[in-house]
Amino acid sequence: MSRPKRVLIILATVLAVLAMSLGGGALWLYTGADMSTEGTRFDRELAIPPLAKPTVEKDGTRVFDLTMQSGRKELKPGGATPTWGFNGDHLGPTLRAKRGDKVRVRIRNTLGEASTVHWHGMRLPARMDGGPHQMVASGASWSPHWTVNQPAASLWYHPHPHGRTERHVQRGLAGMFLLDDDGSARLPLPKRYGVDDLPVIVQDVTFDGAKFDFDRGFLRNTGFLGERTMVNGTLDPYRTVGDELVRLRLLNASTARIYDFGFSDDRPFTLIGSDGGLLAKGVRLDRVQLSPGERAEIVVRMEPGGRTVLRSFPHNSYGSGWEQRFGGGDDTFDVLELRAAATLRPSPELPAELSEPEVPDGSDSVRERRFTLVTPGINGKEMRLDRIDEVVVRGTAETWIVRNDHGVPHNFHVHDVQFRVLAVDGREPPPELRGAKDTVFVPPNTTVRIAMRFTGPADPHSPYMYHCHLLFHEDQGMMGQFVVVEKGQRAGPVRAPASHAGH
Incomplete structure (x- = not known):
């Protein structure tokens, strides 16, 4: 056999072995990529986060206290896990208020780094929203306040520092914020917290x-x-x-x-x-x-x-x-x-009628906006804290068209508003998406139309966020900012609230 022929045979053999190794490695990765805990032995009683007990000021304001702190908790047998929490070593208490209540939350940060507290799903002024513009430095305090003006709902609170949200939430900074109203109180629903x-x-x-x-x-x-x-x-x-x-x-x-x-x-x-x-x-x-x-x-x-x-x-x-x-x-x-x-x-039967969601149906939208999700940005732009991406007029309704042009799953969260999902890929949304939403899943190569109303208050200098709530994507830059203005008012420049100067 000639030398060139031997070299070709050896080269072909090496390539074949390499291909088989790569193929076997890919197959091994693929077959081992799924996870399952089916058949779990449940042996720990579920903890119920305590209801926070507010103090009430002379004007009726309900005042809650939250301290961001580090700690250690035995989450699994055999040792204590380093954690973060609100008012404890991990997670936080459940806050509860009623529509019409004036609320103040006194936040103290005893962590070794700055963080924020965002009120996910809450309608409130942008200066009180707890986004990345309302950072609370280590050792500092912040006291956002607002009046609850939305229906009964299960909301939550969590950190929102730009570029570090994923890790702060993973460590344990999160809690629920439940809202009540007169209509929900009259309905025969299970409502004893921690019981049914x-x-x-x-x-x-x-x-x-x-x-x-x-x-x-x-x-x-x-x-x-x-x-x-x-x-x-x-x-x-x-x-x-x-x-x-x-x-x-x-x-x-x-x-x-x-x-x-x-x-x-x-x-x-x-x-x-x-x-x-x-x-x-x-x-x-x-x-x-x-x-x-x-x-x-x-x-x-x-x-x-x-x-x-x-x-x-x-x-x-x-x-x-x-x-x-x-x-x-x-x-x-x-x-x-x-x-x-x-x-x-015995429990009473669930009522046939519950509560009509307070979200627009798209018929009075004054304009449409389009948002394309492709990592690491939205509409081809990565997040910048000093850039206002969208300006909306207080009191108006709009339809936003959100498109995932990526092969990776995303979702879309808008601060301050609840919206109605009008369509998913041009079709009527399934029943579970027909209520008031602030976050919606957008699968790959899917378009979602949502309608919302911006009730303010107007503040041309303090932005709200919209972003993917897969927090790794958010931290990479898949986030933008909008401000609410009065008709004819101009936006910007972005500035931190005066009450937060130096934090």
Whole structure:
């Protein structure tokens, strides 16, 4: 055999071995990329975040105190995990107020770095919003105040420092903020907090020994995807309930993972509320999907002595099979076990009518705006704190068209407003998207139309945010800013609120 021929044979053999190795490695990565905690042994009682007890000032203002602090908590057997929390070592208390209440929150930062507290889903002045312009330095304080003027809803609060939000939330800075109103108080719904009305704050985590492991891993374009879930800071949680109907206020407080919630026995449940409050009517479902930041209120029926597991099922809303596999779409998580007592208190039937969402239907929109999501920016621009991207007129309604032109999942959150989803890819939205929303999932190559009204107050110098709430994407720059102005008023320049100077 001639030398050139031998060289060609050797080269072909090396290339074949290399191809087989690469193919085998890719196959190994693919087959091992999915996660499952199905069959979890639930052995820890679910913690219920305490209700914060406000003081009341002479003018009726309800004053809450929140301290951002570091701590250590035994989240898993065998050691204490370094954590952050509000008024404790991990997570924070549940704040509660009623429509019409004047609210003040006195925030103190005892962490070793600056952070913020954003009131996710709340209508309030931009100077009080807690976005990246309202940083609270280490050792400093901040006291935002506003009047609650929106329907009963399950909102939440969390940090919003530009470029560092993902890590601050992962460490444990989050809590729920529940709103009530007269209409919801009259409805025969489960409403005893911690009894038949349970907060369910779901986060995914990975541990390295006793410490949190924040490594996003290989090929994780969506962000951090943990190996297991916690509810209210409890691993492998169960809750014993004593009522026929139980209300779960589901909050996806994970930073990137998208959950498709249902029950292990496929029992149906009734969806009664979404991000911004109650639906017009309850919707019978067996699955509800929540991307990071989204909420859903569901009511499930229990039988005496029965058990069921709240589970996140695989779902195919990730676009390509590659993203589906490596973005978490094939994963299964057992989240929370509900255990019914041997004898249950009877619950009244759910009402046929709930509450009409207070969101526009798009018929009076004065203009349309388009937002294209492609990492690392929106409309081809990465976030800049000194740039105002959009200017809206107070009191007007608009339709925003949000397009994911990327092969990676995104979602879209708008500060200060609740919106109505008008269409998904030109079709009527499914029932779970017909309530008031402030965050909506936008799968790859999908267009979502949303309508909202800007009720102010006008402030040409203090912006609100809109962004992807997959927090790795937000931190990379997938965020923009808008200001609300009076008709004929000009915007900018951006400045920090006077009460926050030097923080």
